[in-house]
Amino acid sequence: MIRHSQDFHPALRAIHWLMAAMVLTMLFIGVGMVSTVGPAYLTLLGLHRPLGIAILVLVLIRLPLRLATGAPALPEDLSLAEKRIAWASHLLLYLTLFALPLIGWGMLSAGGYPVRVTNGFTLPPILPHDLGIYAFLRTAHTIVAVLFFALILTHLAAALMHGLIRRDGVLRSMTIGHRPVAVSGPPEELETPGDDIVEEPANLPA
Amino acid sequence: MPSLNRATAGAYALIGAIILLLAGGFAWAAGWIGPGRINGGDVTAALEYNTGKKQPGYRRAHAKGLCFSGSFMADGAGSGLSVASVFKAGRYPVIGRFSLAGGNPLAGDGRNVFHSMALILRAPDGQEWRLAMDHTPIFPVADVASFIALQRATKPDPKTGKPDPAVMKPFLEAHPEVKAFQAFMMQAVLPNSFANATYYSINAFRFTDAGGTTRLVRWQFEPEAPLAGLDKKRLDQLPRDYLFQEMIARTAQAPSRWHLKLVVANPGDVTDKAAVAWTGPHRTIDAGTLTIDAVQSEETGACRDLNFDPTILPPGITPSDDPLLAGRSKAYSSSFTRRAQEGPNPSAVGQDLARENAR
Numbered sequence: 001m002i003r004h005s006q007d008f009h010p011a012l013r014a015i016h017w018l019m020a021a022m023v024l025t026m027l028f029i030g031v032g033m034v035s036t037v038g039p040a041y042l043t044l045l046g047l048h049r050p051l052g053i054a055i056l057v058l059v060l061i062r063l064p065l066r067l068a069t070g071a072p073a074l075p076e077d078l079s080l081a082e083k084r085i086a087w088a089s090h091l092l093l094y095l096t097l098f099a100l101p102l103i104g105w106g107m108l109s110a111g112g113y114p115v116r117v118t119n120g121f122t123l124p125p126i127l128p129h130d131l132g133i134y135a136f137l138r139t140a141h142t143i144v145a146v147l148f149f150a151l152i153l154t155h156l157a158a159a160l161m162h163g164l165i166r167r168d169g170v171l172r173s174m175t176i177g178h179r180p181v182a183v184s185g186p187p188e189e190l191e192t193p194g195d196d197i198v199e200e201p202a203n204l205p206a
Numbered sequence: 207m208p209s210l211n212r213a214t215a216g217a218y219a220l221i222g223a224i225i226l227l228l229a230g231g232f233a234w235a236a237g238w239i240g241p242g243r244i245n246g247g248d249v250t251a252a253l254e255y256n257t258g259k260k261q262p263g264y265r266r267a268h269a270k271g272l273c274f275s276g277s278f279m280a281d282g283a284g285s286g287l288s289v290a291s292v293f294k295a296g297r298y299p300v301i302g303r304f305s306l307a308g309g310n311p312l313a314g315d316g317r318n319v320f321h322s323m324a325l326i327l328r329a330p331d332g333q334e335w336r337l338a339m340d341h342t343p344i345f346p347v348a349d350v351a352s353f354i355a356l357q358r359a360t361k362p363d364p365k366t367g368k369p370d371p372a373v374m375k376p377f378l379e380a381h382p383e384v385k386a387f388q389a390f391m392m393q394a395v396l397p398n399s400f401a402n403a404t405y406y407s408i409n410a411f412r413f414t415d416a417g418g419t420t421r422l423v424r425w426q427f428e429p430e431a432p433l434a435g436l437d438k439k440r441l442d443q444l445p446r447d448y449l450f451q452e453m454i455a456r457t458a459q460a461p462s463r464w465h466l467k468l469v470v471a472n473p474g475d476v477t478d479k480a481a482v483a484w485t486g487p488h489r490t491i492d493a494g495t496l497t498i499d500a501v502q503s504e505e506t507g508a509c510r511d512l513n514f515d516p517t518i519l520p521p522g523i524t525p526s527d528d529p530l531l532a533g534r535s536k537a538y539s540s541s542f543t544r545r546a547q548e549g550p551n552p553s554a555v556g557q558d559l560a561r562e563n564a565r
Contacts, residue, residue, distance in 0.1 A: 024228075028235045035237030037244050037350045037533040042517060042525060045535075111542070112512045114334045120521045122332050131511050135546035149232055157225050164217035 273507020
């Protein structure tokens with residue numbers, strides 16, 4: 001769905017940045033915890049599961065919100081191939097946001113582990129206890145996570161190219177948004193003096 | 207495309223720097239770059255080195271085992287120390303595993319090594335407590351780096367069957383804490399059954415009661431069967447699976463029982479080093495009785511495909527500051543993942559059963 005506004009819905013922007021922080025933290029925790037037998041292992045493992053389940057819950061809220069509110073059109077001067085790559089990369093990002101926590105949950109289930117999220121909150125298993133399945137998912141969890149990090153870096157580099165080099169409003173559509181102008185926003189907004197002050201920083205280059 | 211003026215070049219540099227910083231930070235967090243740290247694979251590698259070769263499909267330590275099932279009858283007294291559900295008066299199902307230390311799944315039982323008991327206690331509300339215990343009240347070393355050094359130093363020389371003194375001597379000089387364990391093993395009775403050994407928690411744990419008070423606790427399962435020892439001079443004359451066959455035969459006759467004794471630390475007790483014993487009188491609570499009434503080979507029982515990670519604890523019990531606990535958790539996990547990837551192989555007891563059935 002193409003959104004008529006130049007910007008993503010404010011709620012979607014908020015959830016994007018919240019999840020960005022959580023997912024990056026999560027990826028660093030994940031590779032960090034498996035790298036050590038030190039006391040940090042238990043501490044990081046204690047954070048890994050609740051954070052992973054929180055990400056799964058958030059993406060369950062986010063995807064319907066994204067489908068309902070749509071995305072602003074990409075700049076006209078992007079080639080069809082570039083637009084397709086952008087669309088496919090966003091699809092992959094969403095898919096992985098679902099897949100990684102589910103692989104983690106399924107992996108613990110297949111390994112016969114209690115899926116303990118926090119003290120006193122344990123999730124039911126979603127797969128049978130089977131070490132063959134565990135071994136496959138345990139390997140997949142690492143590989144998908146590392147590829148996900150690479151995808152996120154590419155996504156970030158592309159966003160920064162839009163914001164700092166092309167300056168085409170794509171980065172702004174997910175950050176502070178565009179200054180409301182008569183064409184895209186209701187005119188009465190411009191007449192509200194308070195709004196002018198609030199919108200002032202938006203005049204600065206992104 | 208915008209022309210590559212100075213501002214654009216600066217923007218490209220900035221983007222490159224941000225991406226490089228993140229990728230570099232990630233590689234550092236993963237331990238791919240920067241100062242080396244001990245990971246789970248280092249522990250499994252040290253165990254494989256000690257064993258002499260990789261034994262695919264088996265636990266890297268305590269490879270030789272026997273599954274069992276039974277129940278834990280809590281008398282309610284443990285609730286004075288921890289809110290964990292399994293301490294509330296009642297009967298809870300138990301599965302577990304007896305094992306002998308070492309990475310060789312087909313090793314003879316006549317070795318002066320740990321007898322071990324691993325348990326999973328489950329409460330109806332879903333709480334789960336995993337325990338992995340040895341018949342020694344203390345552990346040879348206090349941290350993971352020393353454990354790796356121990357595995358390397360004590361690798362048996364194929365000619366003598368004993369560690370190489372040229373490697374052992376400098377190790378013992380660098381690790382005086384091992385002397386306490388050596389002294390214990392020298393004088394201690396080596397139980398002639400899995401059923402008459404006392405099994406110790408090895409590490410201390412934090413127990414939190416309903417009032418929110420937290421105490422440091424070690425525990426032990428004390429057998430009802432009277433302790434009798436193997437003749438340490440004639441260990442090499444024992445049949446390969448003597449202890450396992452003894453336990454199978456014994457359980458066919460009658461169940462075996464242990465009392466769970468929770469031992470509360472005194473002020474001044476060392477609670478973060480498993481190599482140091484707690485001495486003198488201690489407040490001790492009998493929390494209930496463990497009954498083992500059935501044993502199964504690893505092929506038919508429930509224990510083989512489980513990781514008895516001692517940090518899988520119910521609410522009301524948390525790890526102490528003992529660094530061995532995180533090390534055990536991570537190393538067990540690495541061993542578990544490796545054998546899951548390799549696929550299972552026959553157990554010693556499973557081989558015996560197959561041989562009997564073939565007759």
